[in-house]
Amino acid sequence: MTNVKEKPVILVRDLEVGFGDQVVLDHLSLDVRPGEILGVVGASGGGKSVLLRTIIGLLPKRQGTIEVLGVDLDKASEEERRALERRWGVLFQQGALFSSLTVRQNVQFPMRENLDISQRLLDEMALAKLEMVGLTPIDADKFPAELSGGMTKRAALARALALDPEIVFLDEPTSGLDPIAAGDFDALIKTLQRTLGLTVFMVTHDLESLYTVCDRVAALADGRIVCVGPMEAMLECTHPWVQTYFRGKRGGMLTSRIGQLVN
Amino acid sequence: MASNGSLLTAKFEDGRLELAAGGSWTAANAGELETLVDSVAQDAARAKAVSIDMRDVRAFDTFGAWLLERLTRQWRSAGGSASVVGMPEHDQTLLKEMSGVNLEPVTPPVRGNALIAALAALGQGATGFERDLMTFANMLGAIGVAGVRVLTRPRDFRFTSAVNQLDRVCWQAVPIILLITLLIGAIIAQQGIFHFRKFGAELYAVDLVGILILREVGVLIVAIMVAGRSGSSYTAELGSMMMREEVDALRTMGFDPVEVLILPRVLVLIVALPVLTFLGSMAALYGGGLVAWLYGGMSPEIYVSRLEEAISLTHFKVGMIKAPFMGLVIGVVACAEGLLVKGSAESLGLQTTASVVKSIFLVIVLDGLFAIFFASIGM
Numbered sequence: 001m002t003n004v005k006e007k008p009v010i011l012v013r014d015l016e017v018g019f020g021d022q023v024v025l026d027h028l029s030l031d032v033r034p035g036e037i038l039g040v041v042g043a044s045g046g047g048k049s050v051l052l053r054t055i056i057g058l059l060p061k062r063q064g065t066i067e068v069l070g071v072d073l074d075k076a077s078e079e080e081r082r083a084l085e086r087r088w089g090v091l092f093q094q095g096a097l098f099s100s101l102t103v104r105q106n107v108q109f110p111m112r113e114n115l116d117i118s119q120r121l122l123d124e125m126a127l128a129k130l131e132m133v134g135l136t137p138i139d140a141d142k143f144p145a146e147l148s149g150g151m152t153k154r155a156a157l158a159r160a161l162a163l164d165p166e167i168v169f170l171d172e173p174t175s176g177l178d179p180i181a182a183g184d185f186d187a188l189i190k191t192l193q194r195t196l197g198l199t200v201f202m203v204t205h206d207l208e209s210l211y212t213v214c215d216r217v218a219a220l221a222d223g224r225i226v227c228v229g230p231m232e233a234m235l236e237c238t239h240p241w242v243q244t245y246f247r248g249k250r251g252g253m254l255t256s257r258i259g260q261l262v263n
Numbered sequence: 264m265a266s267n268g269s270l271l272t273a274k275f276e277d278g279r280l281e282l283a284a285g286g287s288w289t290a291a292n293a294g295e296l297e298t299l300v301d302s303v304a305q306d307a308a309r310a311k312a313v314s315i316d317m318r319d320v321r322a323f324d325t326f327g328a329w330l331l332e333r334l335t336r337q338w339r340s341a342g343g344s345a346s347v348v349g350m351p352e353h354d355q356t357l358l359k360e361m362s363g364v365n366l367e368p369v370t371p372p373v374r375g376n377a378l379i380a381a382l383a384a385l386g387q388g389a390t391g392f393e394r395d396l397m398t399f400a401n402m403l404g405a406i407g408v409a410g411v412r413v414l415t416r417p418r419d420f421r422f423t424s425a426v427n428q429l430d431r432v433c434w435q436a437v438p439i440i441l442l443i444t445l446l447i448g449a450i451i452a453q454q455g456i457f458h459f460r461k462f463g464a465e466l467y468a469v470d471l472v473g474i475l476i477l478r479e480v481g482v483l484i485v486a487i488m489v490a491g492r493s494g495s496s497y498t499a500e501l502g503s504m505m506m507r508e509e510v511d512a513l514r515t516m517g518f519d520p521v522e523v524l525i526l527p528r529v530l531v532l533i534v535a536l537p538v539l540t541f542l543g544s545m546a547a548l549y550g551g552g553l554v555a556w557l558y559g560g561m562s563p564e565i566y567v568s569r570l571e572e573a574i575s576l577t578h579f580k581v582g583m584i585k586a587p588f589m590g591l592v593i594g595v596v597a598c599a600e601g602l603l604v605k606g607s608a609e610s611l612g613l614q615t616t617a618s619v620v621k622s623i624f625l626v627i628v629l630d631g632l633f634a635i636f637f638a639s640i641g642m
Contacts, residue, residue, distance in 0.1 A: 098608075099606060099607035099608045100608055100609030111290075115293055115294060116294040117293045117297060118294075121297050121330075124329060124365055125325070125329060127365050128329050128361065129325070131363070131364040131365070132360065143606070143607060144606070144607070145606020145607055146606075161325075164324035164325050195356050195357050195360050196324070196325065197353065
């Protein structure tokens, strides 16, 4: 089990993000503990992806502090930032593979830029990463446009893992996958998290993923985190949105199943 | 504790090779580690049994795990035995994971003979030229068919889309076209006056400006500008619609993409080019007049009266007749190239470049054909 007293790998305090007059994140605070899989849920357009993109520095914030692996991105120098960016990997919602490179070159890209290693090792490592995420050497020489949705996600995950990051950010990793593929992907994330000792920050809509892989869940509503904790804590949360989410038609089925398991 | 300096130290003991690993076996040290591992692998050829002590390793990731796996795999395939000791359980899982990968030998992509590749590229270029012509002819045909179909059902014509395109292609292009043609007219006038002055024939610079602008330069400059400005944007628009499967979506809803997307765009270009050519030519004549007045000291009255003598309606007609055909060529090339875009960003860039290059080339070829045509009918 995760040691609660350990320093959080991601520490968000009093974060405010908005566009124009609209405030998306309103004084939000959140901790991500080392080695855990944290699932962030929230309504569509509720700011989950905004939170993720703000943490990795793609969106500007109005106020608040964000520390990742003990580094405050505002105060970090250019070099510290680059060093930090090597220690995390991001899986974007649409994969964001470079469309003019093959899958193998996509995975090799961060390695080639950041490490001084031979072409042979580059090839071997790229194939090793691809096999770890369940792709075959035949897929390695395909272009992103030739991949199916599930394969794109796997290839993008392999690229996110290219430098053996400590944190992986996943933006809706199972959206657009069929339940079997989504289940496989969940299992894959769990396995990789265990073997590589990753901390996973996962934005998701998929109730199954929340139940099966997440150690803790954070519910985002009205621009702040209204509940955070393991699945059982979510079910006891009194916030109306969280209640509807987990006890609604689709959530209810799973909750009753969990209930049976718990009893 | 071992420092980073001793990632791997080897010790021989009666036929046994004992390796002590230390430091960080991680991505950051992967380059150094690989050299060490490779050199040790050669030493090991002399040893019967090898053991690797991982006790002092502080950090271990997939890079380290793979290099260790590669080393042990090499020895095992050579018939030796290798044992790894002193490894924490967590790292063992990672090593086990690595033992399942890269079982097939890595096949580097085959690279052929450079000469043959160059010849093949030449051949492909030649057949590509023919294929391009066929593509453009097909597109022209498809536009023709769509045009006839729309004539029978005029309500199906995308009027809103056409007006929107007309705004972008024609109205918004006016300022830049006026500016460029004004400058071109001014430059031609300045050069004419400068060189004709030696013969005392400055007045003929006006003939030069008038005839050249109205017959050739006005329409050519405008066509080249439009190919770069609107042709490229047509290709990029249609290309990104191809990438995002929007064109396929239209098709499955029972719409003909040529009728919905391409016909309005091409028709708008056919309308826009004569308009822009007219405006551009006027601006160029104006620019010529300005230079004649300010640089050549020729009063505007003289410039205008000389212009009246020098040019006839025929010159004006020659330029204007060419304009809609130039528009058609640019539209056909831009749309045909747009539909050739494949899934990647690179392909979008390639087709947009090809679209601009080919349309400018064809515009100039067409201009040459028109020159022959007009000469033979005496215009």
